[in-house]
Amino acid sequence: MNQRRILIVDDELSVRKSLEEWFREDGFQVETAEDGEAALKKLPAGPFDIMVIDLKMPGMDGMTLQKRVREVDRDATIIILTAYASVETAVEALKQGAFDYLTKPVDPDDLSHVVQNALRQKELTEENLRLKEKVSELNLPTPIIGQSPKMQHVMDMLRTVAETDSTVVILGESGTGKELIARAIHAQSRRRYFPIVAVNCGSIPETLLESELFGHEKGAFTGAQYRRKGKIELAHGGTLFLDEIGDISAKMQIDLLRVLETKRFNRLGGDTDVSSDFRLVCATNKDLEKLVEEKSFREDLYYRINVFTIQLPPLRERTGDILPLAKHFVEKYARAMAKPILEFSSEAEAVLLAYRWPGNVRELENAVERAMVIGKGPTIQAADLPLAMNGDLVDPKDLSLEALEKEHIGRVLAQHDGNVTQSAQALGIDRATLYHKIKRYGLRR
Amino acid sequence: MGPPVFVAFLNGYAPPWAHLVIDGLGASLPHPIHRIDLTFDLRPYYAPDRRQHHATLLLATLLRHLPEPGAKIVGVTAEDLFIPVLTFVFGLSQLEGSAAVISTHRLRNEFYGLPADEHLLRTRTVKEIVHELGHAFGLVHCRDQRCVMRASTYVEEVDLKDAGFCDACRTMMESRP
Numbered sequence: 001m002n003q004r005r006i007l008i009v010d011d012e013l014s015v016r017k018s019l020e021e022w023f024r025e026d027g028f029q030v031e032t033a034e035d036g037e038a039a040l041k042k043l044p045a046g047p048f049d050i051m052v053i054d055l056k057m058p059g060m061d062g063m064t065l066q067k068r069v070r071e072v073d074r075d076a077t078i079i080i081l082t083a084y085a086s087v088e089t090a091v092e093a094l095k096q097g098a099f100d101y102l103t104k105p106v107d108p109d110d111l112s113h114v115v116q117n118a119l120r121q122k123e124l125t126e127e128n129l130r131l132k133e134k135v136s137e138l139n140l141p142t143p144i145i146g147q148s149p150k151m152q153h154v155m156d157m158l159r160t161v162a163e164t165d166s167t168v169v170i171l172g173e174s175g176t177g178k179e180l181i182a183r184a185i186h187a188q189s190r191r192r193y194f195p196i197v198a199v200n201c202g203s204i205p206e207t208l209l210e211s212e213l214f215g216h217e218k219g220a221f222t223g224a225q226y227r228r229k230g231k232i233e234l235a236h237g238g239t240l241f242l243d244e245i246g247d248i249s250a251k252m253q254i255d256l257l258r259v260l261e262t263k264r265f266n267r268l269g270g271d272t273d274v275s276s277d278f279r280l281v282c283a284t285n286k287d288l289e290k291l292v293e294e295k296s297f298r299e300d301l302y303y304r305i306n307v308f309t310i311q312l313p314p315l316r317e318r319t320g321d322i323l324p325l326a327k328h329f330v331e332k333y334a335r336a337m338a339k340p341i342l343e344f345s346s347e348a349e350a351v352l353l354a355y356r357w358p359g360n361v362r363e364l365e366n367a368v369e370r371a372m373v374i375g376k377g378p379t380i381q382a383a384d385l386p387l388a389m390n391g392d393l394v395d396p397k398d399l400s401l402e403a404l405e406k407e408h409i410g411r412v413l414a415q416h417d418g419n420v421t422q423s424a425q426a427l428g429i430d431r432a433t434l435y436h437k438i439k440r441y442g443l444r445r
Numbered sequence: 446m447g448p449p450v451f452v453a454f455l456n457g458y459a460p461p462w463a464h465l466v467i468d469g470l471g472a473s474l475p476h477p478i479h480r481i482d483l484t485f486d487l488r489p490y491y492a493p494d495r496r497q498h499h500a501t502l503l504l505a506t507l508l509r510h511l512p513e514p515g516a517k518i519v520g521v522t523a524e525d526l527f528i529p530v531l532t533f534v535f536g537l538s539q540l541e542g543s544a545a546v547i548s549t550h551r552l553r554n555e556f557y558g559l560p561a562d563e564h565l566l567r568t569r570t571v572k573e574i575v576h577e578l579g580h581a582f583g584l585v586h587c588r589d590q591r592c593v594m595r596a597s598t599y600v601e602e603v604d605l606k607d608a609g610f611c612d613a614c615r616t617m618m619e620s621r622p
Contacts, residue, residue, distance in 0.1 A: 012529070014501070014528075014529040014530075015529050015530045017501070018501065018528040018529050018530045018531065019530055021528075021537070021540065022528075022530075022531070024540050024585070025538070025540055025580050025585055025586060025596075026585060026586045026596060027585035027586055081530075104530055105495075105527070105529070105530060105531055105532045106530055106531055106532065107531070107532045107598075108531050108532065108533070108534065108598040109598035109599055111531065111598075112596065112598045
C-alpha cells in the first residue's frame with residue numbers, strides 16, 4: 001500500500017511538530033509549512049491525501065489558502081484547524097469545501113475520527129470514479145468494423161430488423177461475429193433497457209440445457225436445492241440470444257417451439273405457468289435448411305425462427321476489412337496491456353491479407369493479441385504473427401502459373417470487394433481482360 | 446537481544462506494582478529491561494491554564510538522562526500529559542528515537558469515575574509502555590485489532606488490544622538494531 005501523505009500548515013512550530021509526530025506515528029508521510037505561501041510552494045510535491053490548515057495565520061489566512069489550493073486541486077481533502085471556534089467560521093470553511101474543522105486543542109479521538117473519515121471518503125470518491133469508468137467501458141458498444149460492401153449490407157439489415165420485434169437468425173462461419181451482431185440488434189431495439197441473455201446451446205449438455213433455459217423448482221432433481229430462474233425467464237423484457245441453435249436436441253426443439261408459440265413454459269419440476277416476453281435472436285454456423293432436409297431440425301421450428309436472416313460473410317470474403325480490424329484489435333490490446341499502439345510492418349500486412357482466416361475475426365483477434373504479447377516493437381513484424389508459421393499460406397511451388405494467376409486475381413477481387421474497375425487497375429490490366437479471366441477461371445465477383 | 450530498555454519512574458512515583466510492570470514488559474519485549482528512578486524538576490513543563498505537563502519538553506529532558514548510548518528510556522509519570530495541539534496524550538515517543546514517556550493519569554479507572562482497579566491499571570501501563578517503545582524502535586500504528594501498536598485514543602481501546610505485537614510488527618521489531 002502506498003504511504004499516505006499529509007500537509008500540515010500552521011504558523012506555530014509546536015503545533016506543526018506535534019501534528020507531524022502524531023501523523024508519522026500513524027504511518028503518514030508528513031510535510032509541514034509555516035504559512036500559506038510556503039504551503040502553495042509545497043503543492044507541486046503532492047498530491048496530498050489530506051491537508052490540515054490552520055485558520056488564523058499571519059499573511060494568507062486558512063480560508064484564502066483553501067481557496068488557492070482548490071484552484072490547483074479541486075478535490076483536495078482539507079481539514080481546518082482553528083483556535084477561534086465559531087459557528088460562522090465553521091460554516092464558511094465547510095461552504096468553501098473543507099471536509100471538516102477542528103478546534104484547538106483537539107481531542108485525539110476527534111482528530112483520529114475526522115482523519116479516518118476523510119481518508120474513507122477520499123477512497124470512496126476515487127473508487128467511485130474507477131467504477132464509473134469501468135461501467136462506461138462496459139456500456140460502450142463493441143464497434144462492428146466493416147467498411148466492405150458486404151458488411152455495409154449486413155449493417156443495413158441490422159438497422160432494419162432491430163426496430164422490429166421479429167425473430168432473427170444470424171448465419172455465418174465460426175468466428176464471424178454472430179454474437180456481436182445479436183448484441184447490436186438488441187442495443188438498437190426498443191428492448192435495449194432490458195437484458196440480453198445469451199446461451200450457447202452447443203456448449204451445454206442437453207440435460208443441463210433444459211434446466212438452464214427453463215429454470216427449475218426446488219427438488220426438481222438431485223442438487224436442486226433452491227428454485228432457480230432459467231434464461232428464458234431472465235430475458236423477460238429483453239432479448240434471448242441462442243447461439244448454435246442447430247445443435248439442440250429433438251426434445252429441446254419441441255420445448256422451444258412451444259415457448260415461442262405461447263410465450264409460456266413451466267420450470268423443471270413445476271406445474272405453474274411462467275410467462276416471459278422476449279425477442280429471440282438465434283445464430284448458427286450450420287446450414288439449417290440442410291438440417292431440415294436431413295430431418296435433424298424440425299421444419300416447424302425452422303419456419304418459426306426463420307423470419308429474418310442475416311448472413312455474415314467470412315473474413316476471406318471481405319479482405320478490405322482485415323487491416324482495419326487488425327488495427328482495431330491492436331488498439332484494444334494496447335489499452336489492455338498498457339502498451340504503445342504498434343503499427344504493422346508492410347510484410348506483416350501482406351501476411352494478414354494473404355491468409356485465408358478459417359477462424360475468421362476471432363482468429364484474427366487472437367493473432368493480433370499474440371503479436372502484441374510477443375512483439376518487441378516499434379512495429380509488428382510478420383514473424384510475430386502465428387499464421388506465418390502455420391503453413392496455411394498457399395505455397396507458390398504447389399501451383400501452376402495458371403492456378404497462381406487464378407488465386408491472385410481472386411484475392412485482388414476480394415480485396416476490392418468484387419469491383420472490376422479497381423481490381424483491373426490493381427492488376428495492371430484493362431477491364432475487358434479481367435472480365436475475360438474471371439469468366440475463364442470461373443471466379444465469383 | 447537488542448539495546449537495553451530503561452523504565453524510569455519519575456519524581457518518586459513508585460507504585461507498589463512497579464516490579465510487576467517490569468516483569469510484564471519482559472513478556473512482550475526481548476530486550477533487557479531495567480528499572481531506574483529519576484527525579485527532576487517538573488515545574489517548567491507545567492501549563493497552569495491546562496493543568497497538564499508538556500510531554501514534548503519532558504521527553505527532551507529524559508533524553509538527557511539516557512543511562513547509556515544506544516539504549517532506550519521510557520519515563521512513567523502519574524501527571525497528565527499534553528502536546529500543544531491535543532487535549533491530552535497517553536504517551537509520547539520519538540519515532541525511531543531513544544526516548545518515550547507515558548502517563549498513568551488517564552489509565553486509572555478513577556479518572557472516569559470508576560472504582561480503582563490495580564490489575565487493569567498495571568496491564569494498561571504495560572501496553573502503553575510497549576506501544577511507545579514500539580514507536581521508539583520505528584514502528585508505526587498497526588491495523589491489527591489485537592496488536593499493541595494499534596492506535597488508542599481512549600482507554601477502552603487500550604483494553605481491547607493485547608500487550609504483545611502482531612506477527613508483522615514483531616518481525617519488524619526483531620529486524621531493528
